[in-house]
Structure formats: C-alpha cells, structure tokens
Amino acid sequence: MSYDCIVVGAGHNGLVCATLLGRAGKKVLVVxxxxxVGGSAITREFHPGFRVSAGAHLFYAMPNSLLRDLKLEHYGLQWAARAMRTTVLQLDKGPLSLAVGVADEETPGLGGSEGLALASYQAKLQRFAKALVPMLAAIPPRLGTEDWSNRLKFLKLAWQVRKLGRHDMREFLRIIGMNVYDLLQENFSSSAVKGALAFDAVLGTNFGPRSPGSVLTLLHRMAGLQATGQNAIAQPQGGMGAVSEALAKAAQGAGVSIKTGLAVQKILVDQDRTSGVQLQSGEKIGAKSVISNADPKTTFLTLLGTEYLDTEFVRRVQHIRTQGLAAKIHLALNSAPCFTQISAESLAGRLIISPSMEYLEKAFNHSKYGEYSTAPAIxxxxxxxxxxxLASRGHVLSGVVQYAPYALKGGWENQRQRFMETVIDTLEAYAPGLRKSIVGAELLTPVDIEREFRMTGGHWHHGELAFDQFMMVRPVPGAGQYRTPMPGLFLCGAGSHPGGGVAGLAGRNAALQVVAEDS
Ligand SMILES: Cc1cc2nc3c(=O)[nH]c(=O)nc-3n(C[C@H](O)[C@H](O)[C@H](O)COP(=O)(O)OP(=O)(O)OC[C@H]3O[C@@H](n4cnc5c(N)ncnc54)[C@H](O)[C@@H]3O)c2cc1C
Known part of the structure; x- marks a missing residue:
C-alpha cells in the first residue's frame, strides 16, 4: 500500500503533523x-502500582489556539491541575511561592521594593515574550533569497520587535543576547527570586545562569507560557501521556493510520526523491513525502544516509550539539513528602530547588568537566x-535534575547509583524523612533518555536551543523550514524551529509546509 505521507515517529509533534495532514485530505501513516505513542510525552509504570510522566511532566508550551484547533479536550484530555504556582525551596528560610513568567500577580511573602521589582520585571519580560509568540509559531524565513515572500516574513519578524515601541525595543535588543545572571543582578536582591527566575532560563539546556544566550532561552520559555494561556503551568489528568493519547485520537479522527512497535530502518530514495520507508522487518512502504519526527542527526545520518547529502550539509548536521544535561528521577513513596514549611497549595504545584543563582552556577560547573552536580538543581x-x-497507594515524586552530563567521565554504568543517592540526599535536605518513605526509585540519565525515547544525546530539544541553532538556522542552514535537501523529506520534531517542549508547533508548521509544497 502507498501513502501520500509517512510520519516517522509518533512523538507529540509527529501526531500533530499527521492530524493536520489528514485534515488536509492526505492519506497518512504514522510509524x-x-x-x-507520545515519544517523550508518555505516562508509564516505573514501579509496580506507580505511574509517572516519564519524560516531560508539566504542560506549558502548547498554544491554546492549537490545543483548541486539535480539539484535544473533545478527544478526552482533562486537567488534574492548571495555573500551578512555582515554589522555590530554601533551607534556611521559608519557601517562596511565585507565579513565574505567567502573570504579574502579587507574590505573598515578597513585599516592598523587591515585590515591585518582580511585578515590573515580569510585566516587561512578558511584553518581550509576547513579541516572540508569533515568531515561534511561524515557519522561519529563508536566509539569502531574493524571494519577496521571504523578505516579507523578515519584515514581519522585525515588526514584532519594532512594535514594542522605542524604549522597549532598545531594551529588548540590549538584553536578548545577555546572560540571565547579569539581567537578574540588575533587577533583584533576593537570592530566592533570582534562583527561581534563573532556573527557568537553564532548564533542559546546557547553560548555567552566566552562559550567554540564557535570556533567549528564558524568553523562549516565557513565550510558550504566554501562548498556553490559562493552561500554563498544567498537569494533565493521567500524566503527559494523556496529551499524546488525545493527539492520537485526533489523528485517527482525521483518518490517519498509526502503527506502533515498528521501527523505520531507512528512508527510501528513488530518482533523487524520497519514495517511502523501509522498516526494520525489511518491509517497504511507499509515500510521496516522508516527515521525520526523529531528531535531525538520526534522520539524516542514520535513516537517510550521508550518501544523499553534500559534504558541507553533513558536516553541519554532525556538529549539531545534542548532548543532554538533564536527568529524571521518579520516586514511589508510601506517603506524601513533607517539604519543610510547604503549604498544601504549593505541594500541588511546581517546586524547585534552585535557592540562588550561585547554587545554580555551581551545579552547572561540574558538567563542564564531565562530572555530575554534587548539589543538583531540581x-x-x-x-x-x-x-x-497515578498510584495504587502512596505517592509519586517526579523530578527533572540539572546537571547530569550525557558524556559523564567514567560513564554512567558505575556512577548511576551514586548520583541517585546524591539526588535523594538533596531532596531529603528539603523534605526530611523522604528517604524512609521510598518504596521504589528510577533514575533516567541522558543516556537512558536517549535509549528510551530514541533522541540522540538525550537532549530535551533534540539539539541545543542557542543562537546558532535558532529559528532559520535550526537545526542547520538548509533544513530550517522543515524541508530538507532531499526532495520529499521533511522534519517535524523538536530539532526544528521552535525547539522542544510539548508545544506541537514544529509538527504544525511542518504540516503547513508539506501542504504548501503540494499545492
Ligand atoms: C527529562 C525531560 C524532561 C522534560 N520535561 C518537559 C516538561 O516538563 N514540559 C515540556 O513541555 N517539555 C519537557 N521536555 C521536553 C519534551 O519532552 C520534548 O521536547 C518533546 O516531547 C519532543 O517532542 P517530539 O515529538 O518533537 O519528539 P519525541 O518526543 O522525541 O518523539 C520522537 C518519536 O520518534 C520516534 N522515533 C525515532 N526514531 C524512530 C524510528 N527509526 N522509527 C520509528 N520511530 C522513531 C521515537 O520513538 C519517538 O516516539 C522534557 C524532556 C526531557 C528529556
């Protein structure tokens, strides 16, 4: 049987792409x-009777407009919690609860000038993030073409910044290339506030607060939060897998066939154009277009093969930085953890261990030398x-742990247990008695994440999100608009613009590009 489109991978982006292609009248197969289904947005058991969102665990990146368009709530998506607050845990003082990056609400416990500074900072960064929202949702323009539609796209992007007004535009251009450490030093004196805000700039990246470009990653995340609207930050009922299940139903509702448990071994080429895929079983399936949800390195270097690409393009792909730095810990507990002085509302929200920017930078320092952090941020x-x-009894704790380098000196095999003990010790310091309540534990290092979710390097974004891998040069020049040098082959995953997070935008934009090429 032959298809119009085969989508390789049923990560959430692959499912979004397939749904929109199906709705556009294409005959679509997802393999x-x-x-x-779900890629790194799944719910699974990690200890008998205990289930967890095994990769992504919080929902904050998918624009509300896309969620509505895909009718995910109609297809069964429900919320266990929305508008979750962030609480910074502190050892020496009480915790501080903030509405990070979403609304300039009052912050209890943060009075006087610091409270005012936070409100004004949040309002300013939200204006900047708002300017980025249309950029993140758009197919990036191509560099160096004379084509007027591309020139128009560039003008539209520039207009988003110009529209900020003279004062804000200057400030936007001043801070966009800065590091978040310097930006926060300019604005705040409270260590906890700075620690909390800096954490959001580095989560899922290879950055510390002093790394250049960390304001860009902060604004990228804030733009996602803003587009998500009332859902940010949310917990889907049944975990993140529920988002993927609703997406699969939406795809099937659009006539898409989904086959799981079948790995694509090769993307087939006939007469200089993609002609379908070959499965690991040897079966070949024909299609006019192949859209890959696998990361760019896997897509080009393994599935397509370098023999179809020019040397310069191959070199660029080989140089995409894909080594992950975030690990995941899952604990099965026989009782709810007792974080010191924490309110019931905070325990139901998002907690972070990042008490200061210095703590965060020190945690990052180890990774520069191939070591894991001995006092990680979580x-x-x-x-x-x-x-x-999610649990037949007791409770589940899910933590994203910064920093655990993919290429750990000496390898993970002999150090996994020690790192897990370090993470548990860190948690125990903030939640005395936690260790005694543990009945099961799982640690996913970036190497495990690579293996389980088939993402090269175990990187959250399928490739670092940084200026040199951003927008029209993401993942590399020559593949920045979801199409690739191989006619009929497209990318639709987190490695493409606008990057990772359960946003669905790469999948949506790729579908628009496939349809545009066909018309
Ligand atoms: C530890 C961790 C925590 C995270 N936390 C959050 C969070 O809280 N919130 C958030 O929004 N984001 C979070 N993220 C990021 C988010 O999970 C990813 O960016 C996003 O899910 C990527 O989606 P995707 O569809 O582009 O790719 P993926 O989810 O990686 O899906 C790609 C799919 O392609 C399949 N595939 C690959 N090769 C083949 C092949 N040869 N044949 C067939 N199928 C193939 C894979 O099996 C996979 O299902 C986190 C990521 C990690 C690693």
Whole structure:
C-alpha cells in the first residue's frame, strides 16, 4: 500500500503533523518504533502500582489556539491541575511561592521594593515574550533569497520587535543576547527570586545562569507560557501521556493510520526523491513525502544516509550539539513528602530547588568537566496530589535534575547509583524523612533518555536551543523550514524551529509546509 505521507515517529509533534495532514485530505501513516505513542510525552509504570510522566511532566508550551484547533479536550484530555504556582525551596528560610513568567500577580511573602521589582520585571519580560509568540509559531524565513515572500516574513519578524515601541525595543535588543545572571543582578536582591527566575532560563539546556544566550532561552520559555494561556503551568489528568493519547485520537479522527512497535530502518530514495520507508522487518512502504519526527542527526545520518547529502550539509548536521544535561528521577513513596514549611497549595504545584543563582552556577560547573552536580538543581512535582489515580497507594515524586552530563567521565554504568543517592540526599535536605518513605526509585540519565525515547544525546530539544541553532538556522542552514535537501523529506520534531517542549508547533508548521509544497 502507498501513502501520500509517512510520519516517522509518533512523538507529540509527529501526531500533530499527521492530524493536520489528514485534515488536509492526505492519506497518512504514522510509524512509531515504541509500543506506545507520545515519544517523550508518555505516562508509564516505573514501579509496580506507580505511574509517572516519564519524560516531560508539566504542560506549558502548547498554544491554546492549537490545543483548541486539535480539539484535544473533545478527544478526552482533562486537567488534574492548571495555573500551578512555582515554589522555590530554601533551607534556611521559608519557601517562596511565585507565579513565574505567567502573570504579574502579587507574590505573598515578597513585599516592598523587591515585590515591585518582580511585578515590573515580569510585566516587561512578558511584553518581550509576547513579541516572540508569533515568531515561534511561524515557519522561519529563508536566509539569502531574493524571494519577496521571504523578505516579507523578515519584515514581519522585525515588526514584532519594532512594535514594542522605542524604549522597549532598545531594551529588548540590549538584553536578548545577555546572560540571565547579569539581567537578574540588575533587577533583584533576593537570592530566592533570582534562583527561581534563573532556573527557568537553564532548564533542559546546557547553560548555567552566566552562559550567554540564557535570556533567549528564558524568553523562549516565557513565550510558550504566554501562548498556553490559562493552561500554563498544567498537569494533565493521567500524566503527559494523556496529551499524546488525545493527539492520537485526533489523528485517527482525521483518518490517519498509526502503527506502533515498528521501527523505520531507512528512508527510501528513488530518482533523487524520497519514495517511502523501509522498516526494520525489511518491509517497504511507499509515500510521496516522508516527515521525520526523529531528531535531525538520526534522520539524516542514520535513516537517510550521508550518501544523499553534500559534504558541507553533513558536516553541519554532525556538529549539531545534542548532548543532554538533564536527568529524571521518579520516586514511589508510601506517603506524601513533607517539604519543610510547604503549604498544601504549593505541594500541588511546581517546586524547585534552585535557592540562588550561585547554587545554580555551581551545579552547572561540574558538567563542564564531565562530572555530575554534587548539589543538583531540581524541578519537582508530586503528581499524585492532583491525580491520586497515578498510584495504587502512596505517592509519586517526579523530578527533572540539572546537571547530569550525557558524556559523564567514567560513564554512567558505575556512577548511576551514586548520583541517585546524591539526588535523594538533596531532596531529603528539603523534605526530611523522604528517604524512609521510598518504596521504589528510577533514575533516567541522558543516556537512558536517549535509549528510551530514541533522541540522540538525550537532549530535551533534540539539539541545543542557542543562537546558532535558532529559528532559520535550526537545526542547520538548509533544513530550517522543515524541508530538507532531499526532495520529499521533511522534519517535524523538536530539532526544528521552535525547539522542544510539548508545544506541537514544529509538527504544525511542518504540516503547513508539506501542504504548501503540494499545492
Ligand atoms: C527529562 C525531560 C524532561 C522534560 N520535561 C518537559 C516538561 O516538563 N514540559 C515540556 O513541555 N517539555 C519537557 N521536555 C521536553 C519534551 O519532552 C520534548 O521536547 C518533546 O516531547 C519532543 O517532542 P517530539 O515529538 O518533537 O519528539 P519525541 O518526543 O522525541 O518523539 C520522537 C518519536 O520518534 C520516534 N522515533 C525515532 N526514531 C524512530 C524510528 N527509526 N522509527 C520509528 N520511530 C522513531 C521515537 O520513538 C519517538 O516516539 C522534557 C524532556 C526531557 C528529556
């Protein structure tokens, strides 16, 4: 049987892409190597009776307009919690709860000038993030063409910044290339506020607060939060896998066929054009277009093969920085963790261990030398507070742990247990008694993330999100608009603009590009 389009991978972006292609009248097949759909947005058991969002664990990046367009709530998506607050845990003082990057609400416990500074900073960065929202949602223009539609796209992007007004535009251009450390030093004196705001700039990246470009990653995340609207930050009922399941239903509703447990071994080429895929079983399936949700390195170097690409393009792909620095910890607990002085509302929200920028920078320092952090920064959720059905008894703790380098000196095999103990010790310091309540534990290092989710290097964004891998040069020049040098082959995953997070925008934009090329 032959298809109009084959989507390689049923990550959330692959599913979004397939749905929109199906709705555009294409005959679409999605082929997923794993047994379940969702890629790194899945819910699975990690200890008998305990389920967790195994990769992404919080929802904050998908624009509300896309969520509505895909009718995800109609296809069964429900929320266990929305508008979750962020609480910074501190050892020496009480925790501080903030609405990070979403609204300039009042912050209890942060009075006087610091409270005013936070409100004004949040308002300013939200204006800047708002200017980025249309850029993130658009197919990036191509560099160096005379084509007027591309020139128009550039003008539209520049207009987003110009529209900010003279004062804001200057400030935007001043800070966009800065590091978040310097920006926060300019604005705040409270260590906890700075630690919390800096954490959001480095989460899922290879950055510390002093790394250039960390304001860009902060604004990228804030733009996502803003587009998500009332859902940010949210916990889907049933975990992140529920988002992927609703997406799969939306795809099937659009006539898409989804096959799981089938790995694509090769993207086929006939007469200088993509002609379909070959599965690991040897079966060949024909298609006019192949859209890859696999990361760019896998797509070009493994599935397509370098023999079809010019040397310069291959070199660029080989140089995409894909080594992940975030690990994931899952704990099965026989009782709810008791974080010191934490309110019930905070425990149901997002907790972070990033008490200061210095703490965060020190945690990052180790990774420069191929070591894991001995005092890691952690984003924590206790999803069973909002969604008790995730555990047959007790509670689940899910944590994203910065910093755990993919290429750990000496390898992960002999150091995994020690790092897990370090992470648990760190948590125990903020939640005394936690260790005793653990009945099961799982640590996913970037190497495990690479293996489980088939993402090269285990990188959250399928490739670092940085100025040299951003927008029209993401993942590399020559593949920045979802199309690739091989006619009929497209990219639709996090490695493409606008990067990772469960946003669905790469999938949506890729579908628009495929349809545009066909018309
Ligand atoms: C530890 C961690 C925590 C995170 N936390 C959050 C969070 O809280 N919130 C958030 O928004 N984002 C988070 N992210 C980021 C987010 O999970 C990813 O950026 C996003 O899910 C990527 O989606 P995708 O569809 O582009 O790719 P993926 O989810 O990587 O999907 C790609 C799919 O392609 C399949 N595939 C690959 N090769 C083949 C092949 N040869 N044949 C068939 N199928 C193939 C894979 O099996 C996979 O299913 C986190 C990421 C990590 C690693």
């Amino acid at each position: 997923e190597a794993a047994e379940q 984003e924590i959720t206790v999803p069973t507070i909002n969604d008790p059905a």
